[in-house]
Amino acid sequence: MSKGTILSGMRPTGRLHIGHLSVLENWAGLQDEYKCFFMVADLHSLTTKFDDTADLPNDTRQMVLDWLSVGIDPVKSAVFVQSAVREHAELHLYFSMNAPLTWLERCPTYKDQLAQFEKQGKDITTYGFLGYPLLQAADILVYLADTVPVGEDQLPHIELTREIARRFNFLYKTDLFPEPKALLGRFPLVPGVDGRKMSKSYGNDIAISAASDEVKKRVNAMVTDPQRIRREDPGHPEVCIVHKYQEIYNNELLEYVQQACRSAERGCVACKQELLEIVEQMLAPVRERRARYENSSYDDLRQYILNVKENLAGQSNSQANDNDNDNGKDNERLPETVVARFKEFTGTRREKNYLREIGQSIIDDYMAGVFSESDIRDLLDAKLDLVSLILVKGGQRARLKARDTIKKVREAMNLKY
Ligand code: TRP
Ligand code: SF4
Numbered sequence: 561m562s563k564g565t566i567l568s569g570m571r572p573t574g575r576l577h578i579g580h581l582s583v584l585e586n587w588a589g590l591q592d593e594y595k596c597f598f599m600v601a602d603l604h605s606l607t608t609k610f611d612d613t614a615d616l617p618n619d620t621r622q623m624v625l626d627w628l629s630v631g632i633d634p635v636k637s638a639v640f641v642q643s644a645v646r647e648h649a650e651l652h653l654y655f656s657m658n659a660p661l662t663w664l665e666r667c668p669t670y671k672d673q674l675a676q677f678e679k680q681g682k683d684i685t686t687y688g689f690l691g692y693p694l695l696q697a698a699d700i701l702v703y704l705a706d707t708v709p710v711g712e713d714q715l716p717h718i719e720l721t722r723e724i725a726r727r728f729n730f731l732y733k734t735d736l737f738p739e740p741k742a743l744l745g746r747f748p749l750v751p752g753v754d755g756r757k758m759s760k761s762y763g764n765d766i767a768i769s770a771a772s773d774e775v776k777k778r779v780n781a782m783v784t785d786p787q788r789i790r791r792e793d794p795g796h797p798e799v800c801i802v803h804k805y806q807e808i809y810n811n812e813l814l815e816y817v818q819q820a821c822r823s824a825e826r827g828c829v830a831c832k833q834e835l836l837e838i839v840e841q842m843l844a845p846v847r848e849r850r851a852r853y854e855n856s857s858y859d860d861l862r863q864y865i866l867n868v869k870e871n872l873a874g875q876s877n878s879q880a881n882d883n884d885n886d887n888g889k890d891n892e893r894l895p896e897t898v899v900a901r902f903k904e905f906t907g908t909r910r911e912k913n914y915l916r917e918i919g920q921s922i923i924d925d926y927m928a929g930v931f932s933e934s935d936i937r938d939l940l941d942a943k944l945d946l947v948s949l950i951l952v953k954g955g956q957r958a959r960l961k962a963r964d965t966i967k968k969v970r971e972a973m974n975l976k977y
Contacts, residue, residue: 565597565706565707568597568709569601569604571601573619575622575768577760578765578839579758586743591633599639601699602641603649604692607691610686624639627639628947630768635867640955640957647963648699654969659724669716693720696717697717697720697721697725703958703961704737704738712749725738728972753779766778780832782802784802786799787799791824794822797817797818809838861939865939895927902919
């Protein structure tokens with residue numbers, strides 16, 4: 561069934577924009593064919609934002625909601641947070657022992673970013689930032705991933721990963737690591753509505769989670785042909801940002817639009833109206849999914865756990881039972897534990913009543929044998945929130961594979977004791 565293993569990730573920047581859809585669509589489409597690991601690269605955020613971590617939890621949550629809303633399926637794929645799987649840090653350290661400094665200094669993203677931050681008056685000449693691509697190599701290789709779906713900007717990092725893999729295999733006379741290849745999406749880069757690079761910080765983006773009126777505002781603000789002042793002036797679609805979007809999202813009409821624009825038959829209002837409808841159509845199912853994940857009930861949490869169990873049981877490897885070996889002796893006391901944990905939750909009276917109800921459902925499910933003790937622990941660790949539960953479960957699945965690789969790495973390196 562499986563073609564191979566995929567790992568990819570993004571730094572938690574909060575809500576994503578439609579420029580990210582190309583990569584995300586790529587991820588979503590690969591989930592049936594590959595074993596997939598999708599990672600929130602929070603450690604990579606620290607390389608530049610080590611002094612500003614207050615938004616990390618919320619940015620992580622918003623980004624994961626975006627992933628889920630475009631069709632990343634947390635039952636099929638492991639969705640997790642990088643820093644929660646310590647094996648990334650361990651492999652990064654091992655790699656740092658034999659990665660030549662020049663390989664890192666030579667990396668094109670390194671000098672670029674350094675200069676950019678310097679312009680903003682920020683010094684990021686840290687050990688960690690220099691090691692950015694090395695950490696990325698560890699991210700990929702700790703899962704022995706052979707395929708990495710990313711945007712074009714990441715190609716130098718994938719190339720370095722291949723070099724690191726080759727060097728390790730050579731040094732320790734092993735064939736443990738594959739040399740992973742990048743897999744690019746089908747869309748080119750989407751510009752911001754003002755023609756600059758699309759970015760939240762420029763205020764020229766269209767968020768994946770944007771409500772209709774927000775999308776409308778941004779489409780209306782889109783730059784067209786600056787030389788076309790009056791409706792009767794002939795237009796130049798090749799310089800028009802609306803047209804760039806049409807090229808990406810609506811290429812059936814392209815020839816007609818170009819001709820009608822040049823002959824001034826068509827006005828910009830018509831183009832924008834059409835584009836707005838297309839973007840709305842694209843985002844409607846995304847909004848719907850987001851709402852379902854955001855406003856999840858206990859039934860959703862329960863269903864998620866059951867689906868994961870079923871999915872893992874269907875796979876021939878033995879990972880499914882990894883954390884279900886807990887039918888130990890203190891099971892009878894579990895209901896009390898659950899009740900005690902619920903008393904720790906704070907909130908309004910209504911919220912507490914709701915939690916009490918859920919607590920009873922959990923105990924009922926446990927008694928009926930639907931859940932194991934570890935399922936319940938996961939639920940409680942996730943504070944009964946579906947996104948958190950997904951990350952807890954995803955972390956477990958990732959860790960299983962990562963641990964296995966680290967064991968082999970240590971063997972290859974003669975780290976015996
Ligand atoms: N550097 C990537 C970015 O900025 C994020 C990332 C971290 C990543 N680790 C990765 C991407 C591993 C692919 C594979 O988007
Ligand atoms: Fe752009 Fe359409 Fe206006 Fe031509 S008519 S300039 S393609 S928005």
